Amino acid sequence: MINFYSFKNKSYLISSILILSTIAIVFFKGLNLGIDFKGGLNFEIKTDLSKNQISQIFDDFDSSKEILIKKEIGSNVYTIRIESGDNNASLIEEIKIILNENANLEILLSEYIEPTFSDELIKNSIYALASSLFVIAFYVWIRFDWQFAASGIFALIHDVFIAIGFMSLFNIEFNLTMIAALLLIAGYSINDTIVLFDRLRSITSDENNKETFEFNVNNSIKLNLRRTILTSFTTVLALLCLVVLAPVNLTEMPIVFIFGVLIGTYSSIFLALGIVGDLNYEAVLKARDS
Amino acid sequence: MTIFKQWRLWFSLLLVMFCFYFIKPNFSDSPQDFKINFGLDIQGGYSYLLELNEEEYKQNLLIKISQALESSYDISSKIDEDFIYIPSNQNLEKLNNIIVQSLGLEIADQTSEGAFYNIITQYFNNSLSDMTLNAVEIVRSRIDFLGNKELSIQKIGLNKILLEIPGNLDNNVKEVISKTAKLTLHLEKNTFVNSKIFKNEETGEEIRVQEVPSLTGDYIQDASLQYNQNEPVVAFSFNKEGSDLFAQMTSDNVGVRFAIVLDGALITAPVIREAITGGSGQISGSFTNESANNLAIILKSGSLPTEITIIQEKQIGPTLGQEGVKKGVYASIIALIAITLFMIIYYKVSGLFTTFTIISCLALLFALMSLINTTLTLPGVIGIVLTIGMCVDANVLIFERIRENFKNNSENPKSEGFNAAYVTILDSNLTTLFAAVFLFAFGFGPIRGFSISLIIGILSSLIVTYIVLKLFINATPERLLGLKK
Numbered sequence: 001m002i003n004f005y006s007f008k009n010k011s012y013l014i015s016s017i018l019i020l021s022t023i024a025i026v027f028f029k030g031l032n033l034g035i036d037f038k039g040g041l042n043f044e045i046k047t048d049l050s051k052n053q054i055s056q057i058f059d060d061f062d063s064s065k066e067i068l069i070k071k072e073i074g075s076n077v078y079t080i081r082i083e084s085g086d087n088n089a090s091l092i093e094e095i096k097i098i099l100n101e102n103a104n105l106e107i108l109l110s111e112y113i114e115p116t117f118s119d120e121l122i123k124n125s126i127y128a129l130a131s132s133l134f135v136i137a138f139y140v141w142i143r144f145d146w147q148f149a150a151s152g153i154f155a156l157i158h159d160v161f162i163a164i165g166f167m168s169l170f171n172i173e174f175n176l177t178m179i180a181a182l183l184l185i186a187g188y189s190i191n192d193t194i195v196l197f198d199r200l201r202s203i204t205s206d207e208n209n210k211e212t213f214e215f216n217v218n219n220s221i222k223l224n225l226r227r228t229i230l231t232s233f234t235t236v237l238a239l240l241c242l243v244v245l246a247p248v249n250l251t252e253m254p255i256v257f258i259f260g261v262l263i264g265t266y267s268s269i270f271l272a273l274g275i276v277g278d279l280n281y282e283a284v285l286k287a288r289d290s
Numbered sequence: 291m292t293i294f295k296q297w298r299l300w301f302s303l304l305l306v307m308f309c310f311y312f313i314k315p316n317f318s319d320s321p322q323d324f325k326i327n328f329g330l331d332i333q334g335g336y337s338y339l340l341e342l343n344e345e346e347y348k349q350n351l352l353i354k355i356s357q358a359l360e361s362s363y364d365i366s367s368k369i370d371e372d373f374i375y376i377p378s379n380q381n382l383e384k385l386n387n388i389i390v391q392s393l394g395l396e397i398a399d400q401t402s403e404g405a406f407y408n409i410i411t412q413y414f415n416n417s418l419s420d421m422t423l424n425a426v427e428i429v430r431s432r433i434d435f436l437g438n439k440e441l442s443i444q445k446i447g448l449n450k451i452l453l454e455i456p457g458n459l460d461n462n463v464k465e466v467i468s469k470t471a472k473l474t475l476h477l478e479k480n481t482f483v484n485s486k487i488f489k490n491e492e493t494g495e496e497i498r499v500q501e502v503p504s505l506t507g508d509y510i511q512d513a514s515l516q517y518n519q520n521e522p523v524v525a526f527s528f529n530k531e532g533s534d535l536f537a538q539m540t541s542d543n544v545g546v547r548f549a550i551v552l553d554g555a556l557i558t559a560p561v562i563r564e565a566i567t568g569g570s571g572q573i574s575g576s577f578t579n580e581s582a583n584n585l586a587i588i589l590k591s592g593s594l595p596t597e598i599t600i601i602q603e604k605q606i607g608p609t610l611g612q613e614g615v616k617k618g619v620y621a622s623i624i625a626l627i628a629i630t631l632f633m634i635i636y637y638k639v640s641g642l643f644t645t646f647t648i649i650s651c652l653a654l655l656f657a658l659m660s661l662i663n664t665t666l667t668l669p670g671v672i673g674i675v676l677t678i679g680m681c682v683d684a685n686v687l688i689f690e691r692i693r694e695n696f697k698n699n700s701e702n703p704k705s706e707g708f709n710a711a712y713v714t715i716l717d718s719n720l721t722t723l724f725a726a727v728f729l730f731a732f733g734f735g736p737i738r739g740f741s742i743s744l745i746i747g748i749l750s751s752l753i754v755t756y757i758v759l760k761l762f763i764n765a766t767p768e769r770l771l772g773l774k775k
Contacts (some may be wrong), residue, residue, distance in 0.1 A: 001490060034456055044610065089464075089600035103542075108610040114601035117339070128732035132725035139721050180740040183729055184676060187722040187744075194718040195687065202710070226574055227690045231683045234632065238625035242672070247619035250614070250668055 005217045015070030015158060015271060018132050024164025034081070034175030037122050039115025041082040042093060046075075047105035054078055057102055061095075074252055077108065086115055091095070125179045132183060133157070136190050144197055145284055151275035152193045155267040159189040165259045172252045181253045185260030192228065192268040199224055199271060204285050213282045217273045225269075232265045298761040301676070305654065305757065309507070312657040324660045328738060329667030334608030335456035337468065342449045343596040347418060348372065350596070351409065356391050363389065370406070376402040418448050423596045426451055428591050432466045435587040444585050450601070452482055458608075462584055470597050471588035473507030476500050477539070478547040478559075488549050488556035492576060497559045499549045504539045505532065515582045516572065522582040526589055533569025541565035552585070599656035618671040625675065629663040637689055638772025643762040644685040650758045651681045653745070654750040667739035677747025680719065684755045687711040692763075693773045704763055704771075707737055712756065718756050723748045 035042045047054070051069055058067050068081040072216065084091055092112045099107060113121075141149035160182050167174055199220035203209060209216065239261070242254040315324050322638050324325040330337050344588035352369045359365040361377070363384045368375045374395065374681040376382070382683035390396070422445050429451060441455045453467065479485045488502045509532025528536050538665045539548075540562050549559045550573055577585070583664040626648065633641035655677065659666065692707030700706055726748070768774065 002445075015604055020589045046609075087599055089468075089603050092603055092605070093464075106607065107605075108607045110603075110605045112600070112603040114341075114599065117341070117601035119309075124732065124734050125737070128729050128737060132728045135728050136721050139724055143717055147732050168319065176734070176736045177669055177740075179733075180672075180737050183725065183740075186671075187676075187725055190725075191683070191718040194721060195714050198714040218585055223694065224690075227686050230636070230686045230690075231679075234629050234682050234686075235679045236630050237390070237632070238675055241621045241625040241628065242618075242675060245617045250672065253672060 001218055001222055003218055004221045004269060005214045005274065005277065009268055011266075011270035011274065014244070015267070018162050018165070019158065022162055022168075024166045025165050031164070031168050032171050034173040034178075034202070035111065035118065036175040037111045037118050037125075038083075039086075039113050039118040040084045041080075041095060041133070042109070042111040042113075043080040043082075043095065043099065043107060044072075044077055044109040045080065045105045046077050046105050048076060049102075051078070054080070057098060064142070077224045088112070089114070089118065121176065125176065129179065129186075131182065136186070140190070140194065140197075144201060145281065147276045147279040147281045147284065148197045148201075150279060151272050152190055152197065154263075154275060155193050155272045156164060156186050156189045158271065159260060159264045159267050162263050163256060167256060168261050172256060174184070175192050177250065177253055177258065181256045181260070184257055185264060188257075188261060189264035189267060192231075192264055193272045195227070196220055196224055196268055196273060197276075200276070213277060213285070217277060221269055221273065228265060228269065232261055235261050244259065296761060296764060298587055298757050298764070301757050302761055305445045305754075309650075309653040309657040310662045311740040313653065316656075316660055323663075325477050325663065326656065326659050327663060327665045328611075329665045329670070330454055330456060330606050330611075331668045332602065332611040333456050334464070334611050334668065335454065336605045337603070339358075339446070339602035340429070340451040340453065340467065341599045341601045342418075342422055342451075342594070343599070344418065344449050346596040347421060347449070348409070348414065349396075351414070351417060355395065355409070358393060373398060373408050375404055375406050376401070379404075385563070390715050394456070401645075402576055409631045411760055415448055419445070420447050422451065422707065425594050425598075427451060428594055429467055431591040432587055433463065435591065436466060464600070464603075466584050466587055468598055468600055469584075469588050469594075471507065471591070471593040472553055473510065473589060473593065474503035474551045475505040475539070476503050476551060477543055478549070488551050488554070490556040490558070490575075495556060495559060497547065497549050498557060504548070505535050507534075507589060509535065510589050510592075513586040515579065518572065518574060521574060522577045522579050524577070524582050524586045524589065525570065525572040526586075527568075527570035530569075533567075536569060536571070537565060537567040541567075541623075590622075615671070616669050618668065621677060622671075622678070626678065628676070631724070633682070633764075639766065639770055640685075640689050640772050643759060643766075644682065644722065646762065647754055647759045648678055648681050649687060649748075650754045651677065651750050654754055655747050656744045658750060659743070665739065666740055666743070667736065668741040669736040670743040673740045673743035674747060676750055678742060680722075680748065681751040681755070684711075684715045684719075684751060685759065687715055688755070688759065689773055692771070696767040696774045704768065708760055708763060715755065717750070719748050719752055 018056050045054075051071060054069050055067070061067070065085040070079045070081075072079060074093075082091075082095065089112050092110055096107060096110060099105060133156070136156065137149050137153045139173050140152045163182060164174075166172075167178065172178070200216060203220055204213075211219070236258055239254040241256045243251055243258070312324050316326055349369070352372075352374060356367045356369055356374055359367050359374075360362055364377060365382065366380060367387060368377075378383070388409065392409075394417070395407040396410045397405055398408045426443055426445050433443070433453070433455070440457065443451065443453045443454060447451045455463065476486075476488070478497060479500045480498060484501045485498050487496055487498050489496045507698075509528045510526050511529040511532070513524055513526040516523055526531075543562050544564060545562065547559050547561050550557045557573060571583070603700050630641070630645040630648070632642045635641070637644070652674075655674065664670075688708055688711040691711040692703055695703035695707040723745060726741045726744040730738055730745060733741060763771065
């Protein structure tokens with residue numbers, strides 16, 4: 001039997017490195033904030049023009065404003081992001097006119113968000129994220145012991161945080177949909193972790209079980225290993241279909257989620273039960289036995 | 291046959307009927323109560339998030355309170371930023387706590403010379419919220435007058451309005467919703483005291499008039515686009531009170547010019563030729579048909595309580611969503627086939643049960659979505675794909691537990707395995723469910739669309755695994771399940 005529990009110190013090291021790299025990447029590279037969180041204009045156009053030709057369209061446009069043009073993977077759709085000031089909803093019409101003067105394109109989507117409103121959206125998203133984390137911790141704490149709640153929440157934040165680092169590293173746009181993706185990762189991660197917790201709890205609550213804590217942890221992981229692999233596999237399979245076939249503006253979400261599934265599987269196998277052990281759950285069990 | 295004694299069988303049949311009943315309306319064209327609506331990102335259309343100016347409203351409210359103090363209690367006061375200042379060198383006997391509270395005020399600071407009051411937050415928020423509801427009706431009637439009936443309009447937060455209109459873009463919408471439409475009539479005044487200059491930006495015309503308007507657009511009852519010598523004009527009529535005021539104003543000032551001002555800009559400044567007693571008049575300016583019609587619409591819908599800002603605007607072409615849905619559906623079908631093939635190869639007969647479970651899960655999900663008239667958005671579609679994943683996970687957990695029980699030679703491997711696994715599934719799914727509920731409560735836009743399908747999806751998955759999957763497992767002899775070595 002593989003001794004998963006003995007890997008815990010190595011995985012602490014790996015996770016520390018991942019967390020520190022995330023901090024470094026986010027600090028130095030920053031997040032590629034979409035207009036949801038930065039305000040501004042966003043256009044999606046379908047055209048056979050090249051990126052250069054598109055940027056030429058904006059040659060005469062206000063040069064003080066930052067304009068980002070990005071080709072969506074595997075399609076002839078481009079995303080154009082333009083900075084704006086407050087109270088500028090009328091810019092949407094101006095830019096549509098500029099774009100339409102060039103007849104060979106179709107505007108699929110145009111969007112404007114007031115910068116002050118995007119500040120509100122940031123607050124709102126943090127609120128939503130924090131409250132759901134709190135609820136998760138509370139539920140796990142009620143159903144299990146606090147060691148599990150602490151470890152589960154740590155694993156979850158670890159996964160979400162590293163996924164943010166992944167987004168920063170690959171310059172993936174951070175927007176409201178990505179908040180949903182992060183929450184998806186949170187949900188998946190806690191799901192995976194709870195299944196293991198549940199196993200450990202049921203194994204250790206058996207009175208005839210005289211094995212060591214380490215053995216019990218390894219046994220819980222081993223008994224669930226097939227399920228963990230199968231579920232991760234089928235989820236990744238479904239997500240791959242989405243990556244290939246998702247609507248152009250949603251391809252990045254499943255990519256981030258696939259990363260989240262992998263990191264979530266890692267954290268529940270190598271991290272979560274290790275932390276429970278280090279929080280001295282053994283003592284709780286011993287106290288219960290006597 | 292023992293299978294007919296299983297309550298799960300009858301319940302499954304009920305479930306089938308339930309799904310059929312609620313999914314069916316989605317395929318008919320008739321407007322039905324139980325239907326899934328498609329979000330703008332799927333069917334195309336445009337959405338505006340409007341914000342009413344909170345600061346401006348606060349100032350208006352302060353003025354109103356200050357006027358009430360003056361008229362009802364003979365107390366003079368001054369507005370100082372966000373506060374009402376009441377000097378103490380007057381008779382303040384009437385100003386007891388109950389009155390202060392009923393005016394929505396609370397004391398903020400007191401000196402020997404006077405006291406500063408601010409508006410109680412709760413009172414202000416309620417009042418702001420009421421004002422927004424009122425504005426929702428005004429915006430709704432403006433869009434209705436443009437002839438667009440299929441809109442959805444709702445109040446968001448305290449001072450925001452979300453307007454969603456499916457279909458093609460009507461350029462007038464933006465014009466019509468973003469105007470405050472505060473119409474005022476001012477008499478000309480040639481002295482500098484209490485006077486103000488208004489200017490027409492297009493023609494350059496300027497006029498100095500009394501600062502206080504003689505009449506406001508609040509009295510307007512009806513307005514319409516009409517033609518005067520082939521030129522489009524806006525004809526309007528006042529209500530009874532307005533007619534009287536207008537008659538008085540015009541009869542007292544024959545030969546005087548007056549300014550018609552809209553949202554602080556001069557439209558036109560005609561001369562009063564005679565007393566107008568009929569209570570109607572017309573505004574002529576350099577109008578086009580469209581602009582005259584838009585002005586008529588906003589005049590008859592009434593003015594908005596404050597200035598309005600478009601803080602989010604989305605225009606989604608119809609192709610984007612259709613393409614998205616087509617791809618999303620393909621992705622789901624291919625994912626479904628891939629997963630079920632894999633499950634059948636891996637778990638044999640039990641894998642086939644998974645296929646039925648997933649299909650029932652999706653059916654229940656769509657039925658529930660129709661039942662509560664959910665709006666399905668693209669992030670919602672992703673939520674559904676995740677639901678399939680969770681449903682498969684539940685199946686895998688159950689099968690693995692049963693398989694383990696076979697290996698350990700348990701007494702009742704099927705039902706013990708199912709029950710043990712179901713507790714785990716409940717724990718893990720409920721955590722996600724609670725998180726999703728909070729997401730729905732606090733989230734905005736795509737987050738809400740995603741969380742609602744996640745919530746309904748988790749519930750459906752929990753129900754069908756407990757009923758349909760268990761029915762299949764119970765009804766199948768152990769050796770046929772494909773879980774024994």
